[in-house]
Amino acid sequence: STIEIQDEPTTKEEGKVLDDENLKHLRLASGIPITFSKESAVMTHIDSFTQDELLEIKKLSQWKSKGISSVTNVWKQDRFDLIYANVAEHKWIFERFTNLCKKANDENGWGYEIFERPFEPIQAVTYLKGSFYGAHVDVVDRDLESRGPMRSRVCAVVLLVNDPETDYEGGRLHYYVEGNDGKETYAPSKAGTTLTWKADELFHGVTELTNGERQVAVYWVHGRKKMQSEL
Numbered sequence: 001s002t003i004e005i006q007d008e009p010t011t012k013e014e015g016k017v018l019d020d021e022n023l024k025h026l027r028l029a030s031g032i033p034i035t036f037s038k039e040s041a042v043m044t045h046i047d048s049f050t051q052d053e054l055l056e057i058k059k060l061s062q063w064k065s066k067g068i069s070s071v072t073n074v075w076k077q078d079r080f081d082l083i084y085a086n087v088a089e090h091k092w093i094f095e096r097f098t099n100l101c102k103k104a105n106d107e108n109g110w111g112y113e114i115f116e117r118p119f120e121p122i123q124a125v126t127y128l129k130g131s132f133y134g135a136h137v138d139v140v141d142r143d144l145e146s147r148g149p150m151r152s153r154v155c156a157v158v159l160l161v162n163d164p165e166t167d168y169e170g171g172r173l174h175y176y177v178e179g180n181d182g183k184e185t186y187a188p189s190k191a192g193t194t195l196t197w198k199a200d201e202l203f204h205g206v207t208e209l210t211n212g213e214r215q216v217a218v219y220w221v222h223g224r225k226k227m228q229s230e231l
């Protein structure tokens, strides 16, 4: 099924209160019911970047003032996306992210052929107070159709850049795996943690940010599902 993204900006009011009722509504709004993945569909890498590296990433990104687009729809509100295009300058970050995906792919038997070269920029994203991201899967049919069967997003990468302990409240990344009584699982909330997951499978979201600003780097590694005969 295809997720219909509503590009028209909605008013702030529409997604403001993220209580249980509202959350249910948001899930339904995606048009597809939440499904639960195997736990191996996601891998957490704690302390994947040193403090110095995180500072470097923060410095490069100039997160705050340069938000070039506010992407607003029924699942996400007031995320200011800042897109990096300079692959050469930030090569080490791309490489690190790709390696984390390779590790997750190998250790969890995802069975993808991982492409090393970047196909997308890294997104430096700042969530402001009131922002959230309703449950979704990163790959939709439309992406698959436009890119063809030989390549698609296979591994999603999210790095927590600033410190959840001191810089913001709420804004918890969570996902849906089997064996948690049908509830969401919360990712560790620590700067320097990177999460990698199967981009075409794992439902995940971000709870409402109730205070401060949340900075993450988001990236997708592309690849190809191996044929049955190649496994």
Ligand SMILES: O=C(O)CCC(=O)C(=O)O
Pocket: 125, 133, 138, 158, 173, 204, 205, 206, 216, 218
């Ligand atoms: O902000 C996050 O932690 C997750 C972002 C995300 O899921 C996405 O950009 O698709």
Ligand SMILES: [Fe+2]
Pocket: 136, 137, 138, 204
């Ligand atoms: Fe996502």
